Amino acid sequence: ITDQTDQEPKRGASRVYPLHSANAVISWSKVVSPNVINDARIGFSRAFLHAGGPVQGENSNWPGFFGLQNISLTDRCSGVPIVALLEYGSWGFPSGSCIHTTNQSFTFFDNASIVRGKHTISFGGQLERVNLRHEVAFTPQGSFTFTGQFSEGFDGAARIPNTGNVVADYLLGFPVSATAQARVSPTYRRGWWWGVYLNDD
Numbered sequence: 416i417t418d419q420t421d422q423e424p425k426r427g428a429s430r431v432y433p434l435h436s437a438n439a440v441i442s443w444s445k446v447v448s449p450n451v452i453n454d455a456r457i458g459f460s461r462a463f464l465h466a467g468g469p470v471q472g473e474n475s476n477w478p479g480f481f482g483l484q485n486i487s488l489t490d491r492c493s494g495v496p497i498v499a500l501l502e503y504g505s506w507g508f509p510s511g512s513c514i515h516t517t518n519q520s521f522t523f524f525d526n527a528s529i530v531r532g533k534h535t536i537s538f539g540g541q542l543e544r545v546n547l548r549h550e551v552a553f554t555p556q557g558s559f560t561f562t563g564q565f566s567e568g569f570d571g572a573a574r575i576p577n578t579g580n581v582v583a584d585y586l587l588g589f590p591v592s593a594t595a596q597a598r599v600s601p602t603y604r605r606g607w608w609w610g611v612y613l614n615d616d
Contacts, residue, residue: 431465432464432465432466433463433464433465434462434463434464435462435463436460436461436462436463437459437460437461437462438458438459438460438461439458439459440456440457440458440459441456441457441458442454442455442456443455443456450529450530450531451527451528451529451530452527452528453525453526453527453528454525454526454527454528455523455524455525455526456522456523456524456525457521457522457523457524458521458522458523458524459520459521459522460518460519460520460522461517461518461519461520462517462518462519463516463517463518464514464515464516464517465513465514465515465516466513466514477493477494477495477496477508477556478493478496478555478556478557478595479493481496481557483496483557483595485597485598486555486557486595486596486597486598492513492515492552492555492556493555493556494507494508494555494556495507495508495556496508496556496557496558496559497554497556497557497558497559498558498559498561498585499558499559499560499561500561500581500582500585501560501561501562501563501581502563502581503581503582507556507558508556512551512552512553512554513551513552513555514549514550514551515549515550515551515552515601516547516548516549516550517547517548518545518546518547518548519545519546519547520543520544520545520546521543521544522541522542522543522544523541523542523543524539524540524541524542525539525540526538526539527539534615534616535615535616536613536614536615536616537612537613537614537616538611538612538613538614539611539612540609540610540611540612541608541609541610541611542607542608542609543607543608543609544606544607545604545605545606545607545608546603546604546605547602547603547604547605548601548602548603549601549602549603549604550599550601550602551599552596552599553596554594554595554596555595555596556595557593557594557595558593558594558595559590559592559593560590560591560592560593561581561584561585561589561590561591562579562581562584562591563579563580563581563583563584564579564584564591565579565583565584565587565589565591566579566580566583566584566587566589567579
């Protein structure tokens with residue numbers, strides 16, 4: 416188990432990277448005869464990785480709280496939306512992407528070795544059942560940039576450059592750009608991996 420956290424003084428801006436894994440192997444080696452040996456193994460592996468999400472307890476459904484709709488609302492990725500004011504910097508959850516994945520596999524491996532005169536013959540194979548759940552969200556919480564262009568003066572024909580106020584645009588709720596990822600569904604990859612070999616030394 417590995418838990419890494421990037422702490423930020425601003426509440427809601429810290430990021431967590433937990434990696435939890437469990438592995439188990441059972442092995443059985445049998446001497447069949449003086450010149451024949453067989454080795455069999457069964458293995459299990461499970462890994463959970465969550466990279467770039469907010470620290471639990473510092474987050475709720477912020478996009479829902481702010482009324483953002485039709486965007487990715489993965490529980491573990493739903494941080495405070497990013498707000499950038501051109502002249503004053505930005506705040507919000509800083510991660511541009513969030514990965515949530517679980518991988519589980521079962522493996523069976525068997526290897527036999529036979530000595531015949533000058534030859535050592537080995538053969539065997541591996542069969543693995545893979546089950547992967549993968550979910551990636553890019554800017555899932557939403558990002559908004561304000562420049563002050565919507566509060567610029569107007570002379571009757573055109574806007575008057577450099578007369579707007581970025582804070583005024585923010586209070587009006589008029590960002591120059593807004594981005595967020597649409598709803599995503601987890602990707603599931605399931606299947607069998609196999610391989611066989613034969614070797615003669």
